[in-house]
Amino acid sequence: SLMQHIHQALENGILRLSFNRPERKNAITTAMYEALAQALDQANSDPAVRVVLLTGQPGVFTSGNDIQDFLNNPPSDTQSPVFRFLHALSHLEKPLIAVVDGLAVGVGTTLLLHCDLVYATPEARFQLPFVNLGLVPEAASSFLLPKVAGYQRAAEMLLLGEVFTAEQALAAGMLNGILPSNQLLEHALGVAHKLAEKPAQALRLTKQLLKQPYLSQIQQTMRAEGVQFIRQLSSPEAREAFSAFIEKRKPDFSKLG
Numbered sequence: 708s709l710m711q712h713i714h715q716a717l718e719n720g721i722l723r724l725s726f727n728r729p730e731r732k733n734a735i736t737t738a739m740y741e742a743l744a745q746a747l748d749q750a751n752s753d754p755a756v757r758v759v760l761l762t763g764q765p766g767v768f769t770s771g772n773d774i775q776d777f778l779n780n781p782p783s784d785t786q787s788p789v790f791r792f793l794h795a796l797s798h799l800e801k802p803l804i805a806v807v808d809g810l811a812v813g814v815g816t817t818l819l820l821h822c823d824l825v826y827a828t829p830e831a832r833f834q835l836p837f838v839n840l841g842l843v844p845e846a847a848s849s850f851l852l853p854k855v856a857g858y859q860r861a862a863e864m865l866l867l868g869e870v871f872t873a874e875q876a877l878a879a880g881m882l883n884g885i886l887p888s889n890q891l892l893e894h895a896l897g898v899a900h901k902l903a904e905k906p907a908q909a910l911r912l913t914k915q916l917l918k919q920p921y922l923s924q925i926q927q928t929m930r931a932e933g934v935q936f937i938r939q940l941s942s943p944e945a946r947e948a949f950s951a952f953i954e955k956r957k958p959d960f961s962k963l964g
């Protein structure tokens with residue numbers, strides 16, 4: 708079913724959405740994007756939801772888009788589940804807290820740029836490997852990351868696509884705090900409880916005011932990225948990168964223009 712790999716639990720006004728596909732490092736499939744998009748859209752209209760918490764499991768938040776799924780079900784237009792998810796993410800009206808215990812690759816990192824609060828463990832590792840995969844940035848990260856981290860740092864993360872640490876993510880302005888694994892969820896839940904007790908209307912309006920100045924640029928960037936992303940997905944560069952991943956070898960781009 709749609710919800711098989713996304714766990715949902717609503718308790719005391721806190722909607723907890725968890726990536727739950729540990730055998731694939733929580734790699735996200737089209738069904739998972741669809742489930743998340745629906746859950747986020749419903750959160751907007753459900754008065755019982757005061758705050759949304761997004762988590763993975765100890766050791767892994769998510770390894771990003773499922774590369775096998777990229778080959779089997781590539782997004783063909785901006786109505787595809789991945790883009791529906793990104794739209795829902797950028798239009799969520801309630802506070803969104805991300806809890807990153809471990810790996811956060813690709814969209815696992817770019818989605819954090821849309822969250823209101825982000826907490827991670829000292830061992831958390833982030834990566835934006837789009838170029839390495841023959842792809843381009845998504846989730847408006849080509850706009851949001853330079854804004855958050857500064858141009859040079861964003862260029863380094865997006866052009867080189869190397870793994871960076873929680874300490875580096877904090878220094879880049881992408882995190883609110885770093886907590887040991889055994890305190891992380893408790894801390895995030897504590898913050899979520901505080902938010903859940905606040906006046907919902909004032910909270911919603913404040914988030915709207917914080918996000919509003921950038922909303923149209925975010926949508927514009929997502930559209931522009933989406934066009935190039937879909938184009939690159941069927942490029943020889945991406946084909947080589949995906950084959951290399953599946954065959955567990957180093958990609959060779961030397962023969963491609």
Ligand code: COA
Pocket residue numbers: 730731732734735770771772773774775810812813814836837840
């Ligand atoms: N898509 C598809 N399968 C994935 C995946 C992904 N994004 N991430 C992990 N998996 C699979 C692995 O292929 C492996 O499958 P196998 O058991 O059949 O060999 C399984 O999940 C476990 O992952 P593994 O690579 O053994 O774990 P690791 O701890 O050594 O490495 C990662 C974890 C995330 C660093 C590594 O799997 C990786 O680089 N994944 C790809 C990340 C990526 O490029 N995402 C796309 C961003 S757009």
